[in-house]
Amino acid sequence: MTATHLPDPFGALGLEPRYDVDPRALEDRFRQLSREVHPDRFAGAPASERAAALSRTRAINDAYQVLKRPQRRAEVLLAQAGVAIGDREVLEPAFLMEILELREELATARVAGDQAAVGRLAAVMRARQRALIDGLAPRFAALGGGDDAAILAAVKHDLITLRYVDRYLDECDAALDE
Amino acid sequence: MLLQISEPGASTPKAACRERVVGIDLGTTNSLVATVLDAQPTVLTGGADAIVPSVVSYDGAEAVVGRAAVARGEANPVDTVASVKRLMGRSLADVAAVAPLLPNQLIDDAGRMVKLRFSDGRERSPVQVSAAILDELRRRAEADLGGPLGGAVITVPAYFDDAQRQATRDAGRLAGLEVLRLLAEPTAAALAYGLDRGTRGTYAIYDLGGGTFDISILTLVDGVFEVRSTGGDSALGGDDLDRAIAQVVLAEAGVAADDRAAVRAVVGAARAAKEALTDAATTALAATVGGRTITRTLTRDELAAIAGPLLDRTGKACRRAWKDAGFTPEELDGVVLVGGSTRSPVVRDYVRALFGKEPLCELDPEQVVALGAAVQADVLAGGQHDVVLLDVVPLSLGLETMGGVVEKLIVRNSTIPCGATQTFTTYADNQTGFDLHVLQGERETVEACRSLARFTLRGVPPMIAGAARVEIGFQVDADGILHVAARELTSGVSAAIDVTPSYGLTDEEVERMLIESFEHAEDDLVARNLRTERVEAERILAATRAAMITDVHLLEADVAVATEAAIATLEAARAGDDYLAIRAAVEGLDRASKPFAERRMNLAIAAAMAGKSVATVEAELGR
Numbered sequence: 001m002t003a004t005h006l007p008d009p010f011g012a013l014g015l016e017p018r019y020d021v022d023p024r025a026l027e028d029r030f031r032q033l034s035r036e037v038h039p040d041r042f043a044g045a046p047a048s049e050r051a052a053a054l055s056r057t058r059a060i061n062d063a064y065q066v067l068k069r070p071q072r073r074a075e076v077l078l079a080q081a082g083v084a085i086g087d088r089e090v091l092e093p094a095f096l097m098e099i100l101e102l103r104e105e106l107a108t109a110r111v112a113g114d115q116a117a118v119g120r121l122a123a124v125m126r127a128r129q130r131a132l133i134d135g136l137a138p139r140f141a142a143l144g145g146g147d148d149a150a151i152l153a154a155v156k157h158d159l160i161t162l163r164y165v166d167r168y169l170d171e172c173d174a175a176l177d178e
Numbered sequence: 179m180l181l182q183i184s185e186p187g188a189s190t191p192k193a194a195c196r197e198r199v200v201g202i203d204l205g206t207t208n209s210l211v212a213t214v215l216d217a218q219p220t221v222l223t224g225g226a227d228a229i230v231p232s233v234v235s236y237d238g239a240e241a242v243v244g245r246a247a248v249a250r251g252e253a254n255p256v257d258t259v260a261s262v263k264r265l266m267g268r269s270l271a272d273v274a275a276v277a278p279l280l281p282n283q284l285i286d287d288a289g290r291m292v293k294l295r296f297s298d299g300r301e302r303s304p305v306q307v308s309a310a311i312l313d314e315l316r317r318r319a320e321a322d323l324g325g326p327l328g329g330a331v332i333t334v335p336a337y338f339d340d341a342q343r344q345a346t347r348d349a350g351r352l353a354g355l356e357v358l359r360l361l362a363e364p365t366a367a368a369l370a371y372g373l374d375r376g377t378r379g380t381y382a383i384y385d386l387g388g389g390t391f392d393i394s395i396l397t398l399v400d401g402v403f404e405v406r407s408t409g410g411d412s413a414l415g416g417d418d419l420d421r422a423i424a425q426v427v428l429a430e431a432g433v434a435a436d437d438r439a440a441v442r443a444v445v446g447a448a449r450a451a452k453e454a455l456t457d458a459a460t461t462a463l464a465a466t467v468g469g470r471t472i473t474r475t476l477t478r479d480e481l482a483a484i485a486g487p488l489l490d491r492t493g494k495a496c497r498r499a500w501k502d503a504g505f506t507p508e509e510l511d512g513v514v515l516v517g518g519s520t521r522s523p524v525v526r527d528y529v530r531a532l533f534g535k536e537p538l539c540e541l542d543p544e545q546v547v548a549l550g551a552a553v554q555a556d557v558l559a560g561g562q563h564d565v566v567l568l569d570v571v572p573l574s575l576g577l578e579t580m581g582g583v584v585e586k587l588i589v590r591n592s593t594i595p596c597g598a599t600q601t602f603t604t605y606a607d608n609q610t611g612f613d614l615h616v617l618q619g620e621r622e623t624v625e626a627c628r629s630l631a632r633f634t635l636r637g638v639p640p641m642i643a644g645a646a647r648v649e650i651g652f653q654v655d656a657d658g659i660l661h662v663a664a665r666e667l668t669s670g671v672s673a674a675i676d677v678t679p680s681y682g683l684t685d686e687e688v689e690r691m692l693i694e695s696f697e698h699a700e701d702d703l704v705a706r707n708l709r710t711e712r713v714e715a716e717r718i719l720a721a722t723r724a725a726m727i728t729d730v731h732l733l734e735a736d737v738a739v740a741t742e743a744a745i746a747t748l749e750a751a752r753a754g755d756d757y758l759a760i761r762a763a764v765e766g767l768d769r770a771s772k773p774f775a776e777r778r779m780n781l782a783i784a785a786a787m788a789g790k791s792v793a794t795v796e797a798e799l800g801r
Contacts, residue, residue, distance in 0.1 A: 013787075014783075014787035014788075029787075031399060031400075031402045031404065032786050033783065033786050033787070034402060034404075034566055034568055035400075035401070035402060035566055035786070036782050036783065036785070036786040037779065037782060037783060037786070038566045038568075039595070039656055040554075040557055040558060040566055040567065040656070041566065043358075043557075043558040043560065044559070044560045044717065044721060045725075045775075046718045046721045046725070046767070046768060046771060046775065047718065047764070047765075047768040048768040048771050048772040048774075048776075049721075049725070049771075049775040049778065049779065051768075051772075051775075052772075052775045052776055052778075052779040053779060054595055054655075054656075056779055056783060057595055058595045058596055058597050058653065061568075061592065061593040061594070061595065061596045062592075062596055062597060062598070064593065065589075065592050065593065065596065167622075170620070170622070171622070173498075173620075174621055174622075174626075177494070177498070
């Protein structure tokens with residue numbers, strides 16, 4: 001399986017491609033476009049127009065889904081800068097060992113039905129997720145200062161790390177749902 | 179058919195007829211139909227009660243629905259179906275927990291949707307039973323409105339998965355309804371509330387019905403109703419509380435919990451006692467089991483204790499929903515109560531404590547969903563309300579990949595309609611097919627998610643391993659139903675797909691049921707199709723002509739010629755009796771006018787992005 005290819009979500013919402021999007025402005029734009037082109041507003045129109053409204057709305061919704069998440073936004077900007085994240089990216093062994101151990105702890109807590117322990121593990125990982133995401137803004141802000149390749153490589157590293165963190169948190173949520 | 183397999187962009191959404199459209203709340207316990215009269219949503223009664231119990235009896239030659247069916251059910255429980263909503267899009271294994279408590283004979287259909295067998299020797303799908311309820315509602319509405327319905331919005335629990343939504347839509351089709359939209363119940367309720375109050379802000383809708391629980395967090399701004407997150411349990415409701423009470427009573431009386439007749443007798447008494455406790459602090463519960471009468475007093479505190487574990491399940495879903503929405507309960511502007519079960523003070527106390535605020539319940543919790551659905555039907559039919567509903571897909575959708583892991587293509591709480599694509603490649607030389615497995619759910623493994631369908635992709639051109647690139651497109655429509663399309667990218671071949679739905683009915687099955695449901699099947703079906711296609715032709719002709727006048731400057735000469743020709747063809751076809759010819763001519767007009775429609779849409783988007791009126795943008799573009 002290869003990576004999902006994305007159309008330009010910034011373009012779909014008529015926004016300049018940048019990391020520090022104002023969440024309020026993004027929401028406003030999304031609502032405003034939805035009001036104009038939502039298929040419900042074309043319910044009585046000819047089918048070709050209804051189909052056009054449906055496909056535009058889908059593009060707007062898909063773009064919003066991506067841009068409202070800082071991490072996904074960063075992925076798009078990274079891809080637009082020509083840096084791809086592959087299927088088999090390798091992180092440093094120390095990190096992988098740590099994740100492996102944390103996964104074992106989670107599995108143990110889950111089997112024991114120890115919800116408090118699952119909650120603690122989730123909290124630790126969530127703090128880490130927060131720190132990684134918070135670190136993205138300064139990195140993007142520093143772009144254009146001459147060391148772009150190194151910055152993009154660091155962003156890529158953060159995003160790959162975040163994938164592991166997210167997957168771990170998904171498992172925590174699943175355990176907490178039991 | 180569970181999965182709609184189609185060419186990308188080939189499917190077109192439905193159009194609403196402008197008159198006599200209704201909203202239907204197809205509930206587990208009760209159903210209602212409503213419409214907008216003089217800009218006011220109103221429940222229709224057909225000269226009887228507004229509330230129709232969702233009970234169908236196959237005791238005699240014809241299906242009987244509602245109160246009459248409830249009466250028959252006492253004498254003949256085996257041939258009377260209640261709470262059929264719990265069986266929609268579900269296999270026998272899925273409903274193992276409730277099946278032993280139902281008086282009906284349930285049959286496994288090779289792991290697909292469960293069927294019911296009746297004394298008349300016939301087997302019926304839950305879809306057919308639901309269609310009987312919808313048919314009754316349709317007749318009541320037609321009696322009140324004085325003519326055939328132009329279409330209906332049918333509500334579904336927000337947490338209904340793809341199979342359950344498909345089953346509901348199929349039931350609408352079987353009942354002879356043009357299903358304009360499936361609408362999430364809490365969203366419908368928000369619509370009824372929001373319009374009444376002219377509200378702005380972010381609200382939680384807590385919807386506890388007879389058999390399902392939903393929680394939705396919505397933001398209302400200037401007529402846009404944006405669902406931020408939704409959650410719930412499509413098998414948790416007031417029915418479960420009745421059973422929990424019954425179990426306590428039976429245990430105290432020393433009656434075995436697997437005595438079906440005894441359980442049914444006590445469940446009825448438990449429900450009555452529960453309802454009595456809405457107004458009283460104490461009530462008497464009495465039931466006759468095996469000739470012996472069991473009596474007991476039940477207090478509201480005891481009810482709260484019994485309800486505790488069930489309410490905690492709703493609490494868990496609420497916490498996840500507000501977390502997904504990125505809100506804390508303190509940040510919410512209010513929590514709205516929907517569903518008959520929220521009449522109970524025990525439930526109200528729980529919600530008040532959970533959200534830390536007094537719940538809102540000005541509108542009748544049993545009518546509010548139907549009223550909201552009526553408003554949405556009116557909007558779709560071109561009515562006055564200036565609102566847009568942005569609903570979400572409740573559960574993530576994905577594909578099975580190597581090692582039984584699920585790769586999510588669309589994550590839960592994505593605004594619908596939405597889509598995603600994923601590219602696959604071949605792993606063997608000259609491989610011409612793929613097996614794909616579509617799943618819905620949040621977990622990582624195939625076993626922990628719900629299977630929607632398996633399909634086989636054929637006709638991929640033979641190439642060396644890894645050379646072919648097959649793009650699988652997932653598209654979720656405005657009803658929350660998934661459509662899958664596939665294309666081989668290097669050759670441009672649209673591969674053929676064979677679908678095996680895991681639970682739903684195939685198109686052929688729905689068609690057969692439809693034919694069976696008509697007395698003079700063929701004639702009626704042809705007449706109905708002809709009527710529908712003529713109405714559609716009328717509508718598209720009018721809309722196209724209107725657009726050609728208002729936006730004549732966007733109409734290029736060659737497109738204008740092609741569109742005029744297609745209009746002439748359609749007019750000729752409409753005069754004839756061949757509904758397939760009309761349908762083909764409608765499609766022809768669509769194709770011809772497509773470039774024009776695209777230009778009109780582009781202009782609307784450009785204007786919205788620039789925050790200007792269409793006229794200003796046109797002026798700037800020098801038109």
